[in-house]
Amino acid sequence: MTILPMTRRAVSALALAACIASVGLPSAAQTPPGVLVVGQIAEPKSLDPHAVTAVNDFRILMNVYDGLVRYKSGTLEVEPALAESWEISEDGTEYTFTLREGISFHDGTPLTAEAVKFNFDRMLDENHPFHDTGPFPLSFFFSAIEATEAVDERTVKFTLNAPYAPFLSNLAYPTGLIVSPAAVEQHGADFGRNPAGTGPFKFAEWRSNEAVVIEKNPAYWDGEAGLEAVVYRPITDANTRTAEMLAGGIDLMVEVPPNALSEFEGDAYTLHEQAGPHLWFLILNAKEGPFADVKVRQAANYAINKQAIVENVLEGTAEVAAGPTPPAFAWAYNAALEPYPYDPERAKALIAEAGAEGAELTFYVTEGGSGMLDPVPMGTAIQADLEAVGFDVKIETYEWNTFLGEVNPGLEGKADMAEMAWMTNDPDTLPFLALRTEAWPDKGGFNSGYYSNPKVDELLEAARVSTDQDERAALYKEMQEIVQEDAPWVFVANWKQNAVTAAGVEGFELQPSFFLLLDGVTKN
């Protein structure tokens, strides 16, 4: 009984062989020299810097555009970029910038004060003819601007409605990058797919869901880039991204999952790490329940073994946090602060003093979200530590969007504690939005745990209006001491951003701002 006659079988085998031959097995993935292939975590939303909010999109934008100012390499301090100098008025409400001479956008139009004014008016003025090319979700970064004025060709003046110290730092953020007005006028709402800036690379091609390609801008004002081109590939799945890196399909991988780090230990790869302005913390409900007592809040800080979380759950991809301000803000960080040590006995004593033994706690945990690292295992570890000192902890887990919808309006009547993480660009942002009495949820802020200390409010208000960095630093340092003592949060971890580069990639450095700057990178 022959099911397949021999001849037919031979024909099929031949066909299969021909097929394989035409496909050209075997073949190793290779990236061309001078072209850096970057594994991104998602497809960018848009290449219009004013329309996006994701760090993932910033990684492209920071290489295509410049702002008036930028962060000095390796720091979060501001230095000149498109503006060569600036002056701040005595009262801190007028900022006058002088633009560098002879700079052109990638589309050939010159950078003028009018062009800068166009950028801010488009974002902030609802009657601007191109305001409808938005929405501009982070435009509130510049809500202090009352008027932007082009004094002459190279001088632009911002008038603020009140002194606002983070203004310069916000200008260094991607929302402050300067786009070409001519390109916006030409492409309208599609500008985000046809971008033009002044940066070291210019936009070349966007193949949807495959790649964004940018090419060297030979006329860059700050020196030519070392790469011919950069290709950004969206690879959403972390395992697939790791596999691409191992197979040589990408040269640079960001956000390496902690459990994949060991794959990149050999000589063929370089692992980069950089602590950033990130804080992972637990919001404690200081309004009601056991955490209304400062002793119980301090007890929680003593009871949780942060070192174990950082080492075992996060595999060393974070450092233990001491207070509300991340050390990456070197100038404003109070280095004298020591993290709460892991001391369950002390925690038990404090709980006994407060009479909160055996208290039941509802703990909101998220499944994942921006900056949240590994929230479920972290939440479980925290639950175990708190139960070890006698609490009865009930975890409620929510998907990120739902979680924010539950936590941001405040924890009152719902929960005693919640996970949270923030990444910011100025030491003002997080405490101002999440620790002041005026920032309680019913007043539109993020103080979901209802912490209130008039002294902290006063320090933060003063730091926001001072234009002197040393004075601001002193105010922030005092604030950190008080907040650490008051323990409105459990300060858990500061995330270290990581990246892996393949052999041959040189000159790459991660920045504390978490931006990906590629103009100094070369690849052989």
Place this chain on the structure above:
Amino acid sequence: MASYILKRLLAAIPVILGITVIVFLIMSLIPGDPATAILGSYATPENVEKLNRDLGLDKPLFQQYFIWLGNMVQGDFGRSFSLNRPVLDEVLERFGATLILAGTSLVLCSILGILAGVISAARQYGAADKAITFVVLIGISIPSFFLGMMMILVFAVNLRWLPVSGMYAIYGGGDLPDLVRHLIMPATALAVVATGVIARLSRSAMLEVLRQDFIRTARAKGVRESRVVWRHALKAAMVSIIPVIGVQAGFVLSGAVYIETVFQWPGVGRMLVTAILTRDILLVQGGVVIVAACYVLFNLAVDVAQSLLDPRVKT
């Protein structure tokens, strides 16, 4: 036949509309909104309200739905806010990729499944039958996304025979051999479960047919066994195999959601996952309408094919 197809196509319209209503309701009922998704930690009530207004999401739900419906009937599926481009452009581009993947998979699982089923049935309880049954059972039991990851590890990372992910090479690709190389792993991973199901059902369908009188008559007339199996029996068994393939098409399309994520295939499945996470309701609607329409059409094709094969099936 033509009037039957027309009737079925008309009947599909309320089905698809019903699906859009359900999707719209579910998307509105799940917590979280697009503005919160975009703003993340910066989602103050004030910022959320302003952004929702800018996105046109501050109108009542039914009004939003009818605006969408009215525009869609005129061919305007709206603009995706999370991708900042027209929904139709995105969906059509993505749909082509899914069609290539799911189509290849479906062909693959149909051919392999029927082949395995027929061989199993023809050699019932023989070594081939046992081996095939064993392999098929494993195939049905392995989750496709896990199989996909294992294939990446072996064939792309260790052996470096095939590319890890994507649809075309970033440089120097874009031709048919390049596409095939990128297609081999995802199409195979996607086909495995369906192959198993089709093989199992083809085997039982064939066994039933092989016991019938006309097969005995054919054998008695001295027709060659291979001809008996492949011409006489398989043709009769196809009547019950084809509806199974129709059902599997649905599974292959939904399985594409996982496989597209593992292999970064730029298809509708991956698009839908991202769209749901960012609460991009217009993009979800656009994607679902296309997938539903495709499923309805494919089922129609299956019914037509079945009635052509078996005159007893009334159209």
